[in-house]
Amino acid sequence: MSEFDYQQLDDTIHSRIRLAIMALLVSVESATFVYIREKVKTSDGNLSVHIRKLEDVKYVSSTKKFVDRKPVTTYKISKLGHQAFEEYVNRLSELIIQ
Amino acid sequence: MSEFDYQQLDDTIHSRIRLAIMALLVSVESATFVYIREKVKTSDGNLSVHIRKLEDVKYVSSTKKFVDRKPVTTYKISKLGHQAFEEYVNRLSELIIQ
DNA sequence: ATAAAGTACTTTATAATTTAAAGTACAATC
DNA sequence: GATTGTACTTTAAATTATAAAGTACTTTAT
Numbered sequence: 548m549s550e551f552d553y554q555q556l557d558d559t560i561h562s563r564i565r566l567a568i569m570a571l572l573v574s575v576e577s578a579t580f581v582y583i584r585e586k587v588k589t590s591d592g593n594l595s596v597h598i599r600k601l602e603d604v605k606y607v608s609s610t611k612k613f614v615d616r617k618p619v620t621t622y623k624i625s626k627l628g629h630q631a632f633e634e635y636v637n638r639l640s641e642l643i644i645q
Numbered sequence: 646m647s648e649f650d651y652q653q654l655d656d657t658i659h660s661r662i663r664l665a666i667m668a669l670l671v672s673v674e675s676a677t678f679v680y681i682r683e684k685v686k687t688s689d690g691n692l693s694v695h696i697r698k699l700e701d702v703k704y705v706s707s708t709k710k711f712v713d714r715k716p717v718t719t720y721k722i723s724k725l726g727h728q729a730f731e732e733y734v735n736r737l738s739e740l741i742i743q
Numbered sequence: 744a745t746a747a748a749g750t751a752c753t754t755t756a757t758a759a760t761t762t763a764a765a766g767t768a769c770a771a772t773c
Numbered sequence: 774g775a776t777t778g779t780a781c782t783t784t785a786a787a788t789t790a791t792a793a794a795g796t797a798c799t800t801t802a803t
Contacts, residue, residue: 597761678752690791693753716752
């Protein structure tokens with residue numbers, strides 16, 4: 548059962564930064580832009596671009612509101628995103644575990 | 646201990662195609678260009694470029710010879726490559742396993 | 744004998760992605 | 774009221790990946 552076909556790995560998830568974002572989001576109920584930025588240790592620009600990609604494919608949803616007169620964007624992983632992540636982890640295991 | 650810093654993941658290894666190559670190479674004594682190309686299901690050009698990157702950082706070594714008058718390149722993972730792969734898998738687990 | 748097709752790659756050009764820098768729209772502080 | 778800070782977004786530049794073309798043969802068919 549040892550397959551080494553890299554195309555089995557979801558390309559949207561398999562990016563170091565997006566993988567970290569997804570891993571974080573599956574572990575929490577929801578998270579703000581700033582919280583994610585700090586945990587993932589990246590710049591605003593990077594996070595903005597990458598989390599947008601996850602939104603584009605509907606793996607993540609966002610809601611925007613104001614807290615203390617400041618904008619706060621909160622992100623949540625979707626059911627589809629959850630499934631995709633699980634599938635990704637399974638494929639990864641198949642690839643790596645001998 | 647849940648960290649989501651994506652920079653912990655070795656960037657040379659974390660590419661779907663190079664990851665597949667490394668996973669294959671840790672599981673065998675050595676492998677030819679053609680064997681890898683078939684297992685990893687990629688084109689000659691892609692394999693050539695990516696395996697060269699692994700060679701550049703000394704994760705993989707190669708030897709070229711002629712068999713039946715045809716060129717055959719054989720690749721092996723190096724000790725450094727082995728360590729890097731192990732380290733990569735460990736970091737990946739930390740990232741993914743909740 | 745020679746032309747066509749195949750093997751084992753390498754190189755190069757184009758497309759896609761990532762990263763970094765600059766920009767926007769405020770709020771708070773000095 | 775001018776500077777600094779927050780929470781992002783947009784754009785441009787650098788990096789990377791993929792696909793196409795090229796090289797140096799060998800084999801097979803004509």
